[in-house]
Amino acid sequence: MEASITSFRERLRAPWIVGTDPAASLAAFDQAVETLSAKGGPVVIGLRDDPSFLWHTLAALALRRPCILATGSWPADMLRELRLPVDTVLGDIPWLSYQERQKKVSLPSGALLIATGGSGGRLRFARHDWKTLLVAVEGYRQFWQAECIDVVNVLPLHHVGGLVPAMRSFVTGGQVVLTVWKEVEAGTFPVLPSPNTHISLVPTQLTRLLASEAACEWLRGFGVVLIGGAMASAVLLEEAMTAGVRLNLAYGMTEALGTVAIQRTVFPPTKEAHRGASPWADVLPHWHVQVVKREVQLAGEALFKGYLPGETRTDDWHATGDIGSMTSDGRLVVFGRKDRIIITGGEKVNPILVEEALRSTGLCRDVAVFGVEDAEWGQRVVAVLEGEPIDATRLSASLRSKLPAFTIPKAYRFVEKLPRNSVGKLDVEVLQSLAGKA
Numbered sequence: 470m471e472a473s474i475t476s477f478r479e480r481l482r483a484p485w486i487v488g489t490d491p492a493a494s495l496a497a498f499d500q501a502v503e504t505l506s507a508k509g510g511p512v513v514i515g516l517r518d519d520p521s522f523l524w525h526t527l528a529a530l531a532l533r534r535p536c537i538l539a540t541g542s543w544p545a546d547m548l549r550e551l552r553l554p555v556d557t558v559l560g561d562i563p564w565l566s567y568q569e570r571q572k573k574v575s576l577p578s579g580a581l582l583i584a585t586g587g588s589g590g591r592l593r594f595a596r597h598d599w600k601t602l603l604v605a606v607e608g609y610r611q612f613w614q615a616e617c618i619d620v621v622n623v624l625p626l627h628h629v630g631g632l633v634p635a636m637r638s639f640v641t642g643g644q645v646v647l648t649v650w651k652e653v654e655a656g657t658f659p660v661l662p663s664p665n666t667h668i669s670l671v672p673t674q675l676t677r678l679l680a681s682e683a684a685c686e687w688l689r690g691f692g693v694v695l696i697g698g699a700m701a702s703a704v705l706l707e708e709a710m711t712a713g714v715r716l717n718l719a720y721g722m723t724e725a726l727g728t729v730a731i732q733r734t735v736f737p738p739t740k741e742a743h744r745g746a747s748p749w750a751d752v753l754p755h756w757h758v759q760v761v762k763r764e765v766q767l768a769g770e771a772l773f774k775g776y777l778p779g780e781t782r783t784d785d786w787h788a789t790g791d792i793g794s795m796t797s798d799g800r801l802v803v804f805g806r807k808d809r810i811i812i813t814g815g816e817k818v819n820p821i822l823v824e825e826a827l828r829s830t831g832l833c834r835d836v837a838v839f840g841v842e843d844a845e846w847g848q849r850v851v852a853v854l855e856g857e858p859i860d861a862t863r864l865s866a867s868l869r870s871k872l873p874a875f876t877i878p879k880a881y882r883f884v885e886k887l888p889r890n891s892v893g894k895l896d897v898e899v900l901q902s903l904a905g906k907a
Contacts, residue, residue, distance in 0.1 A: 477498060574777065
């Protein structure tokens with residue numbers, strides 16, 4: 470499918486968004502094209518209405534207008550270093566007042582800018598286009614050997630986790646249900662377009678859904694339930710298995726337009742299968758993956774072109790910042806972020822393993838572990854726990870049979886809820902600050 474008004478209009482004559490008549494879809498797209506044709510230059514789309522967001526994104530792609538996907542919920546200080554080439558703004562985006570003081574930069578025709586890095590408190594945009602989107606969709610379709618992809622979407626469309634699933638259904642001729650996460654969380658479960666419907670969730674969403682038998686029954690009806698966006702704990706996956714919910718762990722990123730590798734086998738097949746180990750995943754057919762000095766690197770035609778702000782990507786390979794390994798049969802194992810490794814007293818500590826051990830004690834609802842500067846140790850291991858305060862001695866004692874002594878946290882801080890962003894990822898900057906106070 471080419472990115473043109475003609476090809477998009479032809480696609481919209483068939484059903485796409487569940488609950489929206491094709492004639493209404495076509496009219497809405499035509500109106501979006503008319504709106505953008507009357508104005509020139511790059512467009513920022515921050516519309517709150519999901520269908521409108523999609524119509525205008527498609528219109529920008531068809532017109533080859535540089536398009537920045539945004540939301541009014543980002544605080545202004547997150548964009549302090551950006552130089553946004555804004556000419557047309559769709560939606561209520563108060564933080565764009567920042568751009569008035571910035572020097573504009575040029576964007577190539579057809580650029581599609583998607584935000585990444587917000588979990589650290591600083592935002593930048595990965596630059597894609599219609600070609601990278603098509604490659605990503607086709608690779609995903611081939612992986613599942615599916616003619617079309619039906620989707621229920623509960624993630625925000627300005628984020629790669631919401632946009633790409635919707636585009637999978639658009640390009641392959643499938644249907645998409647656009648629903649609001651808060652409504653699903655409250656118990657309103659939309660009817661699935663087909664038994665092979667796909668849904669993408671982050672671990673936080675899965676945790677909340679598993680607390681409801683009605684939600685578990687709904688999840689059991691999906692053909693594919695992808696869990697990504699953050700590392701899912703073994704405790705959570707075991708809960709899903711007990712509830713009879715079939716999961717596929719997914720590894721991906723905005724720079725790759727979503728999914729890079731998926732655990733094809735329904736997870737977990739047995740309680741013992743991956744306890745204490747990071748799960749392997751099959752690499753999607755459009756990706757080349759290598760591990761250099763323990764860091765995962767990607768190459769492929771769906772890879773982003775560069776960042777805004779920042780330089781255009783020139784290397785074929787992109788270093789992801791994730792630590793991993795490859796199995797002998799070419800499968801990928803991801804252990805966590807390279808920049809989160811803690812070095813304390815000369816020993817390396819993977820915080821994910823410490824977090825897993827703390828969750829397994831049952832003494833907290835959730836946890837995040839960080840390294841905090843320390844004059845004696847270089848860094849000391851500190852855990853921020855979600856839940857009621859517990860005696861630190863009791864916590865440390867519960868870990869002695871699970872972890873080496875040097876990995877056990879030297880301090881604990883308790884919060885009512887771990888801070889997260891709009892798609893459920895931990896707000897690392899806030900958490901690091903909390904850990905530093907422990």
